Amino acid sequence: MSRSVTLEAVDGVEACCSPLTGGILADAAAEQLAGVFKAMADPARVKLLSLIAASEGGEACVCDLTAPLGLSQPTVSHHMKLLVGAGLIEREQRGKWAYYRVNDDTLDRLARAVAPG
Amino acid sequence: MSRSVTLEAVDGVEACCSPLTGGILADAAAEQLAGVFKAMADPARVKLLSLIAASEGGEACVCDLTAPLGLSQPTVSHHMKLLVGAGLIEREQRGKWAYYRVNDDTLDRLARAVAPG
Numbered sequence: 001m002s003r004s005v006t007l008e009a010v011d012g013v014e015a016c017c018s019p020l021t022g023g024i025l026a027d028a029a030a031e032q033l034a035g036v037f038k039a040m041a042d043p044a045r046v047k048l049l050s051l052i053a054a055s056e057g058g059e060a061c062v063c064d065l066t067a068p069l070g071l072s073q074p075t076v077s078h079h080m081k082l083l084v085g086a087g088l089i090e091r092e093q094r095g096k097w098a099y100y101r102v103n104d105d106t107l108d109r110l111a112r113a114v115a116p117g
Numbered sequence: 118m119s120r121s122v123t124l125e126a127v128d129g130v131e132a133c134c135s136p137l138t139g140g141i142l143a144d145a146a147a148e149q150l151a152g153v154f155k156a157m158a159d160p161a162r163v164k165l166l167s168l169i170a171a172s173e174g175g176e177a178c179v180c181d182l183t184a185p186l187g188l189s190q191p192t193v194s195h196h197m198k199l200l201v202g203a204g205l206i207e208r209e210q211r212g213k214w215a216y217y218r219v220n221d222d223t224l225d226r227l228a229r230a231v232a233p234g
Contacts, residue, residue: 020166020167020170020224021166021171024164024167030160030164034159037158038158040154041154042151043148043151044147046154047141049137050137050138051141053139054138110231111231111232114227114231116224116225116228
């Protein structure tokens, strides 16, 4: 299940990352870019991204993330679902726990899309 | 008035642009970064940014922006206020009209903050 979510998300991000200031964006490109920004438009999700990136080996499970944010596991899982859906985070199930890492490729595309033309 | 709004916004952006994946973000930095993403988390505002950047001389007045988006002037003005507040757009009043241009410095800071560490 996590795999299909990730693939959809990557498709979305590929389509979305037209440069913001490289010409008038088509409606679909503007919607997809806005969708990725929406996933990052919450302080808890921004902090989750920075926490995962700073974790040992660049990966973390939900069990590592609840205490630093002072949030419940269901709340963290909800935020993670939105980040995975936007292609910003990759999820891998290993036994009981799901492990998350930042999708550097998406961040790189997004940075290039935002950079002034 | 537009000047004080712009200055506040630039302060916010300066504080916010800690790298997303360069260490665990403090709460205040995460909030400010999320605030900038929130301003971009709407397809109409993403499209406004691209329209202004693509305008002749890199600037546009509200009168240039209503028709391409099919939105009323009050609605466009509302979106512009949020973009100016986030430091993404600069506003200059000249006579009857306000003119807007993209703040390349903010986009550059944001792109560097988003780029993988």
